[in-house]
Amino acid sequence: MKITQQHIADLNKVQDATYQAELGLLEAKLGRKGINLQDVINKVAQFQVAIPSWALGAGGTRFGRFSYGGEPSTLEQKLDDIGLIHALTKSAGAVSLHIPWDIPQDYKAIKELAQSHDILFDAVNSNTFQDQAGAKNSYKFGSLCSSVDASREQAVQHNLEVIKIGDQLGSKSLTVWLADGSNFPGQRNFQTGLIHTEDSLKKIYAGMPDDWKLFIEYKPYEPNFYSTVIQDWGTSFMLANACGERAYTLVDLGHHLPNTNIEQIVATLMYKGKLGGFHFNDSKYGDDDLTVGSIKPYALFLIFNELVYGMQNNPQNPYPAWMIDASHNIKDPLEDLIQSLEAIRIAYATALLVDQDALKAAQLDNDVALCQELLQDAYRTDVRAILKAARIQSGAVADPIAAYRSLAVRSALINERGTASKATGL
Numbered sequence: 001m002k003i004t005q006q007h008i009a010d011l012n013k014v015q016d017a018t019y020q021a022e023l024g025l026l027e028a029k030l031g032r033k034g035i036n037l038q039d040v041i042n043k044v045a046q047f048q049v050a051i052p053s054w055a056l057g058a059g060g061t062r063f064g065r066f067s068y069g070g071e072p073s074t075l076e077q078k079l080d081d082i083g084l085i086h087a088l089t090k091s092a093g094a095v096s097l098h099i100p101w102d103i104p105q106d107y108k109a110i111k112e113l114a115q116s117h118d119i120l121f122d123a124v125n126s127n128t129f130q131d132q133a134g135a136k137n138s139y140k141f142g143s144l145c146s147s148v149d150a151s152r153e154q155a156v157q158h159n160l161e162v163i164k165i166g167d168q169l170g171s172k173s174l175t176v177w178l179a180d181g182s183n184f185p186g187q188r189n190f191q192t193g194l195i196h197t198e199d200s201l202k203k204i205y206a207g208m209p210d211d212w213k214l215f216i217e218y219k220p221y222e223p224n225f226y227s228t229v230i231q232d233w234g235t236s237f238m239l240a241n242a243c244g245e246r247a248y249t250l251v252d253l254g255h256h257l258p259n260t261n262i263e264q265i266v267a268t269l270m271y272k273g274k275l276g277g278f279h280f281n282d283s284k285y286g287d288d289d290l291t292v293g294s295i296k297p298y299a300l301f302l303i304f305n306e307l308v309y310g311m312q313n314n315p316q317n318p319y320p321a322w323m324i325d326a327s328h329n330i331k332d333p334l335e336d337l338i339q340s341l342e343a344i345r346i347a348y349a350t351a352l353l354v355d356q357d358a359l360k361a362a363q364l365d366n367d368v369a370l371c372q373e374l375l376q377d378a379y380r381t382d383v384r385a386i387l388k389a390a391r392i393q394s395g396a397v398a399d400p401i402a403a404y405r406s407l408a409v410r411s412a413l414i415n416e417r418g419t420a421s422k423a424t425g426l
Contacts (some may be wrong), residue, residue, distance in 0.1 A: 001412040003087040013396040022385035050094035050122035050323040057423020059327035070413030071423040082119030089392035096124040099162045101424045124166035129153040129179035145180040145193040153413035160207045177217035183225030205243040215250035215276040250277025254287040262309035270310030270317045277321035289327040293343025304351035353378040
């Protein structure tokens with residue numbers, strides 16, 4: 001199934017045009033703050049988020065997996081699904097591949113297919129948290145940190161192979177997430193594991209093309225529950241510094257202990273020029289990987305407030321790579337991803353509405369109440385009309401979820417692929 005410009009034009013004809021009146025009210029309000037509404041719309045329209053290739057099929061838990069049918073069983077079908085999302089939203093213009101789940105068989109054909117959907121290849125992701133069929137060595141007790149030389153070398157070589165695959169597709173970055181750690185006290189020597197990991201990451205970094213970036217992810221627990229080798233942003237930051245100037249920390253919103261001040265982490269990393277990218281999701285208890293903005297929308301706004309400030313004031317930090325890393329479990333995967341894209345853009349748009357000059361003056365005056373009022377005034381502003389205007393300006397549909405259902409996309413995918421098709425990956 002492919003969504004055409006005629007589909008979009010027909011869908012937008014029947015959209016409620018009251019958002020134009022809402023835009024008029026917003027323009028007057030923002031004008032009093034010195035904020036140009038069209039500038040905000042343009043920035044929102046340009047904001048693109050990479051869709052992970054592993055999120056297009058049914059999610060699941062350790063206990064079950066429930067398909068919606070019509071899952072993409074090949075990389076080509078995954079790109080087609082991202083193409084559907086991008087056609088509806090014009091905000092999903094990139095894909096983040098996970099290797100070895102999504103190794104192209106025909107690179108030229110895959111690049112042409114992605115190009116037909118106006119999709120770029122963002123960061124490629126390695127996998128050393130599972131033993132692959134035919135592998136000579138196991139990662140049961142660690143990969144880049146392993147006490148077994150052969151396991152470490154196998155993990156390094158896998159990452160170097162992922163770089164080669166990404167390079168052929170036009171990707172410019174590698175994301176490394178490690179499951180390495182321990183479940184019991186005394187199981188491993190903390191320092192030895194860290195030394196092995198740093199040495200392995202340096203080998204991977206040395207094998208990257210000169211225009212590539214290395215993103216080092218962190219996570220406090222799971223699948224190991226006593227320790228993880230890269231357990232927090234500070235360890236990731238330290239390892240990135242050890243590797244070199246093109247190595248950065250990647251922040252996953254679910255990879256923090258409860259109530260961690262993620263916005264402060266973001267501010268610190270951007271100040272140091274070491275925030276490389278983001279994995280967006282949401283959580284109630286831990287690394288829940290829920291739909292972005294479904295649990296803590298105000299926290300997401302505060303994070304974006306620091307991101308907007310950093311992008312305006314920290315030229316030493318590269319423009320971050322934006323990626324979704326969520327697991328819907330019982331929702332239609334494409335609807336879930338559309339909802340996440342909407343939540344991300346809402347948080348970005350509201351952060352753009354913060355009166356930064358007034359906030360800075362209030363901070364200098366130590367006017368704590370006014371600081372809170374200024375942030376919450378932006379947060380409480382309904383920006384959905386801005387997102388609608390940005391989509392229409394970009395050639396997308398005004399209401400993606402309504403359009404998805406009106407076009408009966410899931411039914412069409414089931415008719416094409418059947419009910420038993422299953423996406424590769426988790």
